[in-house]
Amino acid sequence: xxxxxxxxxxxxxxxxxxxxxxxxxxxxxxxxxxxxxxxxxxxxxxxxxxxxxxxxxxxxxxxxxxxxxxxxxxxxxxxxxxxxxxxxxxxxxxxxxxxxxxxxxxxxxxxxxxxxxxxxxxxxxxxxxxxxxxxxxxxxxxxxxxxxxxxxxxxxxxxxxxxxxxxxxxxxxxxxxxxxxxxxxxxxxxxxxxxxxxxxxxxxxxxxxxxxxxxxxxxxxxxxxxxxxxxxxxxxxxxxxxxxxxxxxxxxxxxxxxxxxxxxxxxxxxxxxxxxxxxxxxxxxxxxxxxxxxxxxxxxxxxxxxxxxxxxxxxxxxxxxxxxxxxxxxxxxxxxxxxxxxxxxxxxxxxxxxxxxxxxxxxxxxxxxxxxxxxxxxxxxxxxxxxxxxxxxxxxxxxxxxxxxxxxxxxxxxxxxxxx
Amino acid sequence: xxxxxxxxxxxxxxxxxxxxxxxxxxxxxxxxxxxxxxxxxxxxxxxxxxxxxxxxxxxxxxxxxxxxxxxxxxxxxxxxxxxxxxxxxxxxxxxxxxxxxxxxxxxxxxxxxxxxxxxxxxxxxxxxxxxxxxxxxxxxxxxxxxxxxxxxxxxxxxxxxxxxxxxxxxxxxxxxxxxxxxxxxxxxxxxxxxxxxxxxxxxxxxxxxxxxxxxxxxxxxxxxxxxxxxxxxxxxxxxxxxxxxxxxxxxxxxxxxxxxxxxxxxxxxxxxxxxxxxxxxxxxxxxxxxxxxxxxxxxxxxxxxxxxxxxxxxxxxxxxxxxxxxxxxxxxxxxxxxxxxxxxxxxxxxxxxxxxxxxxxxxxxxxxxxxxxxxxxxxxxxxxxxxxxxxxxxxxxxxxxxxxxxxxxxxxxxxxxxxx
Numbered sequence: 071x072x073x074x075x076x077x078x079x080x081x082x083x084x085x086x087x088x089x090x091x092x093x094x095x096x097x098x099x100x101x102x103x104x105x106x107x108x109x110x111x112x113x114x115x116x117x118x119x120x121x122x123x124x125x126x127x128x129x130x131x132x133x134x135x136x137x138x139x140x141x142x143x144x145x146x147x148x149x150x151x152x153x154x155x156x157x158x159x160x161x162x163x164x165x166x167x168x169x170x171x172x173x174x175x176x177x178x179x180x181x182x183x184x185x186x187x188x189x190x191x192x193x194x195x196x197x198x199x200x201x202x203x204x205x206x207x208x209x210x211x212x213x214x215x216x217x218x219x220x221x222x223x224x225x226x227x228x229x230x231x232x233x234x235x236x237x238x239x240x241x242x243x244x245x246x247x248x249x250x251x252x253x254x255x256x257x258x259x260x261x262x263x264x265x266x267x268x269x270x271x272x273x274x275x276x277x278x279x280x281x282x283x284x285x286x287x288x289x290x291x292x293x294x295x296x297x298x299x300x301x302x303x304x305x306x307x308x309x310x311x312x313x314x315x316x317x318x319x320x321x322x323x324x325x326x327x328x329x330x331x332x333x334x335x336x337x338x339x340x341x342x343x344x345x346x347x348x349x350x351x352x353x354x355x356x357x358x359x360x361x362x363x364x365x366x367x368x369x370x371x372x373x374x375x376x377x378x379x380x381x382x383x384x385x386x387x388x389x390x391x392x393x394x395x396x397x398x399x400x401x402x403x404x405x406x407x408x409x410x411x412x413x414x415x416x417x418x419x420x421x422x423x424x425x426x427x428x429x430x431x432x433x434x435x436x437x438x439x440x441x442x443x444x445x446x447x448x449x450x451x452x453x454x455x456x457x458x459x460x461x462x463x464x465x466x467x468x469x470x471x472x473x474x475x476x477x478x479x480x481x482x483x484x485x486x487x488x489x490x
Numbered sequence: 491x492x493x494x495x496x497x498x499x500x501x502x503x504x505x506x507x508x509x510x511x512x513x514x515x516x517x518x519x520x521x522x523x524x525x526x527x528x529x530x531x532x533x534x535x536x537x538x539x540x541x542x543x544x545x546x547x548x549x550x551x552x553x554x555x556x557x558x559x560x561x562x563x564x565x566x567x568x569x570x571x572x573x574x575x576x577x578x579x580x581x582x583x584x585x586x587x588x589x590x591x592x593x594x595x596x597x598x599x600x601x602x603x604x605x606x607x608x609x610x611x612x613x614x615x616x617x618x619x620x621x622x623x624x625x626x627x628x629x630x631x632x633x634x635x636x637x638x639x640x641x642x643x644x645x646x647x648x649x650x651x652x653x654x655x656x657x658x659x660x661x662x663x664x665x666x667x668x669x670x671x672x673x674x675x676x677x678x679x680x681x682x683x684x685x686x687x688x689x690x691x692x693x694x695x696x697x698x699x700x701x702x703x704x705x706x707x708x709x710x711x712x713x714x715x716x717x718x719x720x721x722x723x724x725x726x727x728x729x730x731x732x733x734x735x736x737x738x739x740x741x742x743x744x745x746x747x748x749x750x751x752x753x754x755x756x757x758x759x760x761x762x763x764x765x766x767x768x769x770x771x772x773x774x775x776x777x778x779x780x781x782x783x784x785x786x787x788x789x790x791x792x793x794x795x796x797x798x799x800x801x802x803x804x805x806x807x808x809x810x811x812x813x814x815x816x817x818x819x820x821x822x823x824x825x826x827x828x829x830x831x832x833x834x835x836x837x838x839x840x841x842x843x844x845x846x847x848x849x850x851x852x853x854x855x856x857x858x859x860x861x862x863x864x865x866x867x868x869x870x871x872x873x874x875x876x877x878x879x880x881x882x883x884x885x886x887x888x889x890x891x892x893x894x895x896x897x898x899x900x901x902x903x904x905x906x907x908x909x910x
Contacts, residue, residue, distance in 0.1 A: 140875045143889035146818070147834050169874070177874045294826075332826075358817035363827040378693045386815075386892035395806075398566070399777035401825060406714075406752075406782040414567050446549035454597045456590070472806035476896055 071371040074099040074113060076445070078120035081463040082127050082437040083420040086370075091463040094121065099443040102486035106439060107249035118488075120126045120447045123480055124467055127436050128188025128444030129390040130215075130426040131378035133287065133329040134349035135193045136204050139178040143386040146358045150293040153359055153384070155227070162220075163229040171200035178204075179211050183490045185388050188444040188450050189430055191287055191327055191350075191379075193259055196232055198240035202247050209251040212489040214430060214442075216285050218259025219244040223270045226261075238273045245281070253485075255431070256286070258324070262289040263300045263313050275317035278324045285325045285429070287350075288314060291329035291338065293361040311338040321345040325429060329379060330355075331369070332362040339372060348375045348429050351421070351430055353396035355384030363400045367411040377426040378418075391475035394418045415468045443486040444478050494519040495532060496865070498540035501838040501883040502547050503855040506790075508748070514541065519863040522906035526859060538908075540867045540872040543900055544887055546858050548608025548864030549810040550846040551633075553707065553749040553770035553799035555613045556624050557582050557591075559598040563806040566778045570713040573779055573804070580616045582640075583649040588732060591620035598624075599631050603910045604898035605808050608864040609850055611636040611707055611747055611770075612798075613679055616652055618660035622667050628673040632909040634850060634862075636705050638679025639664040643690045646681075658693045665701070673905075675705070675851070678744070680707040683720045683733050695737035698744045705849070706746045707770075708734060711758065712750035713781040731758040745849060747856040749799060750775075750780040751789070768795045768849050771841070773816035775804030783820045787831040797846040798838075806823055811895035814838045835888045863906040866899050 080092040098105040098112060110151065111117075136144075138158060145157045165171045190208075194201035194217055201219035208217065219241055223234045232288055241258070248256040258274050260266040266274075278284055291297055291310050300310045307313045314320050314328070328342070329350040342349060351364050369376050378393050379385075385393065401413040413421075423435035434442040450470045461469075482490040496519065500512040503865035518525040518532060531537075545764050558578060565577045585591045602610075610628075614621035614637055621639035628637060639661055643654045661678070668676040678694050680686040686694075698704055711717055711730050720730045727733045734748070738760055749770040751762070762769060771784050789796050796815050799805075805813065821833040833841075854862040870890045881889075902910040 131550070140877050143873075143877075143892035144877075144885055146882075146892070147832075174876050177876065180874065310799075357822055360822040360825045360832055363823060386889075402777055402780040403783060405780045407827065412780055453563075454600065455562075456594050456597065457560050457564075461564075465564055468566070469806075472563035472566070473896060476893060 073114040074116045076118045076120065076125065077111070078123055078125045078447070079463055080125045080437060081467055083416065083424045086417055086420045089416045089419065089464050093463065097437070102443055104437055104439055104441050104443050116305055118481070120480065121445045122451065123373040123449050124470065125445055125447050126186070126467065127423045128434065128446050128482065128484060129186045129422045130189040130377065130430070130435060131187045131380050131390055132191050132327055132377040132426050132429065133352055134190060134350060134382040134385070134388070136175060136178050137162050137195050137240065137463070138383035139173050139388065141180060142388065146386060147293055149295070149360045151295055159227050159230055162225070165195040165197050165200040168200055168203065171203055175204050175207050179207055181388050181473060182213070183211065183457055183482070186390050186446040186448070187388070188213065188482065188484045189215045189426070189434060191257060191285070191429070193218050193287070195235070196220050196222055196230055198244050201244055202410060205248050205251060205256070209254040212253065212302045212484040213482065214253040216255050216257035217248070218257040218287055220272055221260045221274060222265040224267050225264050234267060234269050234273065237270065241274070241277065245284070258284055258286040258340055260288050260319070263310065264296070264303060268387045271317045275319065278318050282323045284325065286319045287327040288319065288329070290314065290331050291333045293359065294333060297333055308337050309338050311341045315341055315345070321347045327429065330361065330364065332356055332364045334365070339369065339374065342369070342374050343372045345421040346375065348377050348426065350379035351376050351397060352381035352385055353377045353400040354387060354393055355381035357396065357400070358386055359384050360473035363404050365404065365410060366397065366401055367413060375425065376421055377429065378422045387476065389475045390422050391471045394422050394471050397421065397473060416464070443483055445483040447481040448474070449480050450474060452477070462487065491520055493534040494536045495534035496538045496540065496545065498543055498545045498867070499883055500545045500857060501887055503836065503844045506837055506840045509836045509839065509884050513883065516796035517857070519906045522863055524857055524859055524861050524863050538901070540901065542871065543867045543869050544883060544890065545865055545867050546606070547604045547843045548854065548866050548889065548902065548904060549796065549842045550609040550610050550850070551607045551800050551810055552747055552768060552797040552846050552849065553772060554610060554802040554805070554808070556595060556598050557585050557615050558803035559601060559808065560594050562803040562808065565804065569715070569780045571715055579647045579650055584649070585615040585617050585620040587757050588620055588623065591623055595624050595627050600629055601808050602633070603631065603902070606810050606866040606868070606899055607808070608633065608866065608902065608904045609635045609846070609854060611677060611705070611849070613638050613707070616640050616642055616650055616657070621664055625668050625671060625674045625676070629674040630634060630639060632673065632904040632907055634673040634904065636675055636677035636707065637668070638677040638707055639693060641680045641690055642685040643758045645684050646787070654687060654689050654693065657690060661694070661697065665697070665704070678704055678706040680708050680739070683730065684723060691737045695739065698738050702743045705747065706739045707747040708739065708749070710734065710748040710751050711753045713779065714753060717753055729755050729758050731761045735761055735765070741767045744788050747849065749801060750781065750784065752776055752784045754785070759789065759794065762789070762794050766795065768797050768846065770799035771796050771817060772799045772805055773820040774806060774813055775801035777816065777820070778806055779804050783824050785824065785830060786817065786821055795845065795849055796841055797849065799844045806894065809895045810842050811891045814842050814891050815895060817841065836884070839887070863903055865903040867901040868894070869900045870894060872897070
């Protein structure tokens with residue numbers, strides 16, 4: 071048994087509405103899991119004092135593209151389909167080269183280490199070897215979650231268009247190889263409807279049927295032109311979501327993550343609700359690519375599982391703090407234009423951690439007994455104000471999210487292990 | 491004659507559409523003004539080498555509330571009128587106390603020093619002495635621009651409601667005292683229509699008539715409830731803007747800055763256009779307070795002078811980089827919802843510097859011969875990417891704006907003097 075003791079000021083969600091604060095507390099962790107808070111020090115194998123800092127649960131990024139990190143913050147004067155063809159696809163094609171992939175994914179993981187993310191679900195590229203490299207590197211670095219080898223066999227540039235049969239073969243091989251990893255699992259990852267033939271979707275649906283534990287992830291209703299394109303490719307389908315649903319990709323057996331959902335029809339919201347789909351709300355990306363603003367509070371009212379995601383590099387920042395502030399702002403803009411209810415700060419913070427807990431194989435996203443000890447330590451010491459002494463932890467955290475989103479974290483623990 | 495030589499990579503706007511780059515160049519500054527670029531070193535009194543950095547013109551923040559800086563990033567779960575009453579007014583009332591004002595304004599200026607702002611137009615509070623303290627402190631720190639002692643004589647809490655006559659007397663005294671400063675001038679600053687009686691507005695209009703060199707600044711069409719309130723207070727007025735216009739506050743003789751303009755009527759756009767008003771577009775504030783999104787590209791099409799502003803503390807960040815990225819995002823969201831043209835990066839950058847040049851008493855906002863030598867040096871060395879070597883300065887600047895908005899600047903020159 072290994073016991074870790076962490077001293078500091080903790081803040082974590084109890085529910086969608088409520089943040090709990092523990093000031094000057096000692097947190098006891100045993101074998102990578104939270105045990106309890108204590109008001110005094112207890113004997114331990116490792117001890118950390120973060121009294122001057124704020125300690126929060128690790129955050130989850132439920133949708134990002136690891137190979138796109140290299141151009142994060144660039145080429146944002148484009149809309150989705152132009153941006154894919156002119157910048158994203160040429161960059162992703164480079165990941166056939168394992169040397170390039172190793173160099174680029176090392177940079178990606180260094181950046182991830184400085185961020186508050188401890189769990190993630192990410193897209194790699196179509197290339198099995200470099201996708202597995204990414205999964206292994208994330209696993210070695212301690213991260214939990216999902217990596218998908220991407221499937222694409224139509225409407226893509228030649229160097230990113232797979233032979234369907236080869237794609238399925240390498241997907242199965244990728245799944246098998248990833249099973250040996252400790253914390254990272256594979257996710258079935260059809261890029262989006264326009265880049266997958268019906269044969270591809272059918273074959274992937276069979277993999278899902280055979281492996282009910284597998285997660286499936288894709289994109290849904292991101293942008294008006296994209297939705298129109300799907301309509302023209304699938305005139306027989308009731309709507310975009312129903313194409314995924316036809317192939318068992320909307321969470322009937324397998325957990326499903328659908329990114330964006332900016333422009334859902336009511337029938338699509340019904341599907342997301344009934345099938346228990348995890349929506350990966352990606353506000354930074356949605357504004358950068360002129361996509362729109364997802365109707366998050368309407369989805370929450372229906373009980374849809376909304377989670378937050380950076381969608382790097384449609385999103386220009388890998389920091390989930392930045393995503394939280396964007397989610398709040400987007401909900402306020404929808405409030406101004408469409409009278410949708412605006413999110414509160416505790417609610418947006420909840421969406422970045424506790425909300426996605428059921429998506430992952432072990433419990434995380436808050437500080438509860440027996441849950442995984444994923445913690446992030448941040449410092450707001452760079453913010454000077456006459457009000458500093460009277461602020462609650464919740465107020466300090468809110469201000470940090472708005473003001474310090476891109477600052478590196480002070481420390482990060484995943485399953486009780488200090489990774490940064 | 492004092493000559494300064496600065497070596498580095500310069501990027502600056504030539505026009506609304508075009509950014510110019512000078513790599514590994516030497517910039518010659520004499521007596522606080524730009525002279526020319528050189529491709530080799532020349533003799534100088536002071537020399538700086540910023541070869542590893544990016545050098546841009548100083549940015550201008552055309553609307554912010556200095557006394558609100560202490561709560562920047564806090565209390566954003568409110569809309570404008572609640573936020574004013576619950577947080578803003580109680581904080582502003584504290585500036586009656588000169589000790590508090592000195593402490594708080596020192597913190598404000600320290601934060602401003604770390605930001606890319608070199609010119610600003612800001613609101614203080616109703617208190618003459620602490621408003622003058624702010625003006626003096628900004629002047630000593632080297633900043634150029636405007637500070638306004640705020641006028642409020644109705645619909646305000648008791649400790650912020652002035653006697654009209656007293657308010658005018660102290661405004662005149664503030665103007666007189668400020669005339670002795672070097673770089674900071676006073677601005678006539680009725681808070682907004684709801685907080686000024688007609689007597690106050692009339693008296694202020696007479697001050698403007700007597701002093702055609704004075705700038706006037708206020709708020710216009712920020713939020714739907716506020717506009718409704720103005721309508722109920724002034725049923726006789728055609729619209730909100732016409733109330734200011736009646737009192738000569740829309741730039742007929744005096745330069746005028748109107749903040750926000752999220753919900754203008756066509757007739758108001760006509761007024762802003764015909765009167766040559768400077769609109770202070772405050773996207774961060776407009777999203778934080780659920781106000782909306784100003785129709786910036788529509789204003790630009792009409793030739794209205796749009797400038798950018800942080801509106802701290804409605805805006806949560808004092809960094810104009812953050813404001814530039816918000817302005818871009820807002821234009822893209824309007825593009826998605828209303829098909830307004832989205833701003834380009836060069837255009838948004840232009841709005842943060844060159845666009846407001848005519849507002850100030852000396853020329854600044856780009857790097858042109860004889861213009862004021864206001865420069866900001868920034869470092870993007872924290873961003874690692876496989877693409878770094880192939881990037882243009884414009885791409886590096888764009889990425890910096892998205893990724894490093896809150897990082898402190900490396901150095902800042904105002905009128906050739908190194909202030910940071």
